[in-house]
Amino acid sequence: EAQVTQNPRYLITVTGKKLTVTCSQNMNHEYMSWYRQDPGLGLRQIYYSMNVEVTDKGDVPEGYKVSRKEKRNFPLILESPSPNQTSLYFCASSLSWTGGTGELFFGEGSRLTVL
Amino acid sequence: GESVGLHLPTLSVQEGDNSIINCAYSNSASDYFIWYKQESGKGPQFIIDIRSNMDKRQGQRVTVLLNKTVKHLSLQIAATQPGDSAVYFCAERRNYGQNFVFGPGTRLSVLP
Numbered sequence: 001e002a003q004v005t006q007n008p009r010y011l012i013t014v015t016g017k018k019l020t021v022t023c024s025q026n027m028n029h030e031y032m033s034w035y036r037q038d039p040g041l042g043l044r045q046i047y048y049s050m051n052v053e054v055t056d057k058g059d060v061p062e063g064y065k066v067s068r069k070e071k072r073n074f075p076l077i078l079e080s081p082s083p084n085q086t087s088l089y090f091c092a093s094s095l096s097w098t099g100g101t102g103e104l105f106f107g108e109g110s111r112l113t114v115l
Numbered sequence: 116g117e118s119v120g121l122h123l124p125t126l127s128v129q130e131g132d133n134s135i136i137n138c139a140y141s142n143s144a145s146d147y148f149i150w151y152k153q154e155s156g157k158g159p160q161f162i163i164d165i166r167s168n169m170d171k172r173q174g175q176r177v178t179v180l181l182n183k184t185v186k187h188l189s190l191q192i193a194a195t196q197p198g199d200s201a202v203y204f205c206a207e208r209r210n211y212g213q214n215f216v217f218g219p220g221t222r223l224s225v226l227p
Contacts, residue, residue, distance in 0.1 A: 035217075041219060094213045101164060102206075102208055109156075
């Protein structure tokens with residue numbers, strides 16, 4: 001089944017404790033992206049990757065890091081989480097950076113709480 | 116700057132009625148728009164898209180209308196069903212690639 005898989009789905013952590021949210025897609029998609037969703041603000045882009053080893057900042061990259069060493073994986077790293085990073089996070093992928101439809105395939109989401 | 120927004124944060128409709136969800140955008144140069152549906156506890160799912168060279172596009176029970184003159188987008192759902200209850204987002208492509216600006220969403224509730 002074609003899908004985007006995120007882990008963990010739920011996580012409660014404390015300020016400053018490094019964490020990684022993994023994202024994996026099995027559709028051989030070139031493009032991957034991370035979003036955070038907060039009430040009333042919709043989805044805001046954190047980072048995106050056009051292909052392996054190519055990443056760039058989105059609208060709200062502060063406090064986050066990403067890497068794209070393999071095509072299928074795009075982990076989101078919070079080096080020193082803070083309470084304002086409490087949010088619902090979504091990973092998404094698309095066939096290519098340019099061309100085709102703009103359809104994004106989303107994971108199920110990861111709800112992160114930073115105390 | 117760019118912004119994509121929705122006129123109504125919530126919408127309640129009777130089962131069987133038609134629903135209309137609206138979206139305003141500010142970037143007149145935007146060339147591509149998508150509507151997504153997000154059910155509770157799930158990620159957004161693609162519903163329908165439209166390019167700026169079109170005024171209307173129809174899918175199964177859904178129609179998207181684009182009015183470039185007033186920078187307005189709408190999603191019409193025919194014969195709304197309980198399974199249509201969800202949050203609906205419009206998304207506007209930035210001037211390149213696959214990066215989109217999402218609106219805050221409208222919650223659609225279908226009443227029995």
